[in-house]
Amino acid sequence: MGGGGTGRFHIWSSRGSYKQEAHGPGGRGEGVTDIATFEGLVAGHQAEIYAYILRMVRHDGEAQDLCQETFLRAYRAFGGLQGEPNYRAWLYRIATNTTLNALRQRRSGERAIETLAASQPVATVDEQVEDLERRTLLTRIEAAIHELPMKQRIAFTQRRFAGLSYAEIAECLGTTEEAARANVYQAVRKLRAQFSAELSEVGL
Amino acid sequence: MKELSCDEVVARVPALVVGDLDASEIAAIEWHTATCEECAEEVDQGRALSLLLDDLSALHRTTEPPDGILSRLQERLRAELPQTAAYERVDSPLGPLYVVATERGLCRIAYGGSEDDLAAWAGKHGLQLVHDAAAVRPYLGQLREYFAGKRQQFDVPIDLSAVTPFTRRVLEATATVPFGRLITYRDVARQIGQPGATRAVGNALGSNPVPIVVPCHRVIRSDGTIGGYTGGLQIKWHLLEIEGVTLATG
Numbered sequence: 001m002g003g004g005g006t007g008r009f010h011i012w013s014s015r016g017s018y019k020q021e022a023h024g025p026g027g028r029g030e031g032v033t034d035i036a037t038f039e040g041l042v043a044g045h046q047a048e049i050y051a052y053i054l055r056m057v058r059h060d061g062e063a064q065d066l067c068q069e070t071f072l073r074a075y076r077a078f079g080g081l082q083g084e085p086n087y088r089a090w091l092y093r094i095a096t097n098t099t100l101n102a103l104r105q106r107r108s109g110e111r112a113i114e115t116l117a118a119s120q121p122v123a124t125v126d127e128q129v130e131d132l133e134r135r136t137l138l139t140r141i142e143a144a145i146h147e148l149p150m151k152q153r154i155a156f157t158q159r160r161f162a163g164l165s166y167a168e169i170a171e172c173l174g175t176t177e178e179a180a181r182a183n184v185y186q187a188v189r190k191l192r193a194q195f196s197a198e199l200s201e202v203g204l
Numbered sequence: 205m206k207e208l209s210c211d212e213v214v215a216r217v218p219a220l221v222v223g224d225l226d227a228s229e230i231a232a233i234e235w236h237t238a239t240c241e242e243c244a245e246e247v248d249q250g251r252a253l254s255l256l257l258d259d260l261s262a263l264h265r266t267t268e269p270p271d272g273i274l275s276r277l278q279e280r281l282r283a284e285l286p287q288t289a290a291y292e293r294v295d296s297p298l299g300p301l302y303v304v305a306t307e308r309g310l311c312r313i314a315y316g317g318s319e320d321d322l323a324a325w326a327g328k329h330g331l332q333l334v335h336d337a338a339a340v341r342p343y344l345g346q347l348r349e350y351f352a353g354k355r356q357q358f359d360v361p362i363d364l365s366a367v368t369p370f371t372r373r374v375l376e377a378t379a380t381v382p383f384g385r386l387i388t389y390r391d392v393a394r395q396i397g398q399p400g401a402t403r404a405v406g407n408a409l410g411s412n413p414v415p416i417v418v419p420c421h422r423v424i425r426s427d428g429t430i431g432g433y434t435g436g437l438q439i440k441w442h443l444l445e446i447e448g449v450t451l452a453t454g
Contacts, residue, residue, distance in 0.1 A: 042277060068277050134259070141256055160222045161261050185218035192217070192246075192253055199249040202256070 038078055041087055042071055048162060049095050055157050056099045058146055066102055070095045089168040096154055096172050103150075137198055144194055148187050155180050156187035208236045213243045217250040221257070289331040290339030291322065297351050298439050303340050306331065309361030310343050312413045315435035329366040347416065353446060356383035358417045366413060374408035381422045384447040388426045410434050416443065424451070 049070060054063040074094050081090075145153060151173060158164040158172065159180075169180040192199065206228075208216070213236050219225050220233065237244040289311060291304040302322050304312035311331070314322055326333045342360060349355035362379075364372050377395045381387045389409070393401045409420040415435060421443040425431045430451055433440035444451065 068280070071277050072280060134256075138256060138260055138263075141253075142260060156222075160257055181224075184222055188218035188221045188250075188253070192221070192249055195253065196249060199252040199256075200245070202252050 038075055041074070041078075041091070045088060045091050046071070049091055052092065052157065052162055053095055053099055055142075055145070055161065056096075056153070057102065058142075062102065066095070066098050070098045073098060086168065089164060089171065092158060092162060092164060092168070093172045096158075100150070134202070137195075137202065141191065141195065144191055145187070148190065151175075152183045152187040152190075155183035159184045206232050208232050210236075210240060210243050213237065213240070214246055217246055220247065221250045221254045223254075287331055288334050289326055290334050290336035292335065292337045292340040292344065293319075294344055294347075296347065298435070298442055301347075303343050303347070304331075304333070305340050305343055306363045306365075308365065309363040310414055310417060311363040311366060313347075313415055313417065315415070315439065331366075343417075350416070351446065356447075360417065362414055362417065364413070367411070370404065371408040371411060374405050375412055375414075375418045375420075378409065378412075378420055378423060379418045381419055383419075384449055386422050386424050386449060386451075389423055389431065390426050392423060406432065419443075422447075422449075 046067065050063060050067045053066045053070065054060060057063050057066065070091070074091060077094070145156065148156065154173060155169050158169045159166070164172075166177040166180045166184075169184075170177045173180060173183075175183075213233055216225065216229070216233060220230070225233075233247060237247050287306055289304050289306045291302055291312075294301050294303060298315065300316050302312070302314040302317070302319075303310070304314070304322070304326070312322075312325065314325070323333055346355055346358050346360055350358070364375060367375065373396045374392060377392050378387075389402045389405045390399070392409075393399050393405045396405075398404070405423075409423055410432065412418055412420045412434070415421065421433060421440045423431065428451070430437060430440060430444075
């Protein structure tokens with residue numbers, strides 16, 4: 001623990017940059033029905049949408065299918081969009097619905113799929129992290145996020161990893177900003193409590 | 205600086221972890237934890253968690269979706285896109301014609317009518333009309349040569365994707381009838397292996413989207429009379445005349 005004074009500010013401000021990375025031709029409102037613009041939307045956001053879905057389902061094959069399904073649905077709805085919508089939040093909303101549907105079907109399906117999911121290594125935390133201990137911890141945290149109640153999981157993932165605003169998360173979940181915020185904070189409290197010992201050990 | 209109580213500090217840890225606090229709020233927490241060991245412990249755990257989450261975030265951000273996604277998506281999107289069809293209106297010896305082509309080939313020759321009629325037809329077949337004389341030029345060229353008596357056979361791609369399978373077979377059989385020759389509805393029915401379908405053949409030819417090029421004007425009744433023609437019998441006579449065919453009046 002410990003860690004020195006000024007470094008702290010650095011840490012907290014470091015994640016602000018993610019949001020600014022939101023890119024793509026998001027803001028354009030006119031003449032959006034041509035495929036070139038939609039392709040721009042896909043090219044600009046497919047990586048983060050894929051990552052988001054992957055976090056939600058933790059299975060790369062399924063994440064690919066759902067990612068494609070998400071953009072297909074987005075395409076079908078694209079022509080009917082009015083004004084200058086928040087394309088990025090809109091994509092997250094579609095991705096969330098698509099993923100929830102799939103998860104619901106999976107649940108009503110059988111255990112078999114559950115077993116399949118469990119047997120799949122989490123694709124993201126692998127050799128990229130050299131420190132074995134840290135890698136193990138990251139994998140466990142990722143699994144713990146996955147175990148959160150669905151609303152907390154969605155809200156937390158959208159806030160902490162995608163940098164969506166509470167207003168955007170609330171819209172996605174069909175709830176209020178306060179409720180969205182409460183879901184995120186509750187998720188954080190749970191994670192901190194669950195890994196309390198490890199967090200004290202790991203140091204900064 | 206606003207002084208925070210221990211409870212307030214602890215309550216702010218989640219906000220700290222997800223990056224909801226501004227610099228002054230963070231400073232207030234720093235101020236408190238500098239002298240409060242218990243809260244420092246909580247806050248440091250939060251910081252540690254946040255660092256781990258940063259790691260997870262960074263990992264995911266470098267997770268590129270497999271190459272296939274975008275290209276497969278594009279394929280599926282293209283299949284859903286309304287295809288564009290280029291059209292041009294021209295005057296011909298038969299009166300005004302609309303000539304329409306997709307990138308796959310000639311898909312429509314319409315005798316007269318209005319642009320609205322044409323748009324309605326296009327909409328029904330999922331085509332988006334674009335006025336584009338250049339795209340239609342090769343088709344017009346061959347039609348002009350035909351009207352001038354300088355061409356006996358068309359050599360253009362034809363897009364029959366808008367017609368039903370039966371009609372397509374009828375049109376394909378009809379397309380083999382050479383310039384200046386006649387065939388009967390019954391012959392066509394036989395040729396497609398449905399000898400009893402004479403009437404259906406007549407109907408199918410009546411919906412020929414590309415008259416002239418698919419020469420339904422060369423199909424007549426078994427009794428030697430001229431039969432029908434969607435654009436009007438006058439046109440059928442005219443086309444046969446171009447091809448040097450004479451018929452007993454029908």
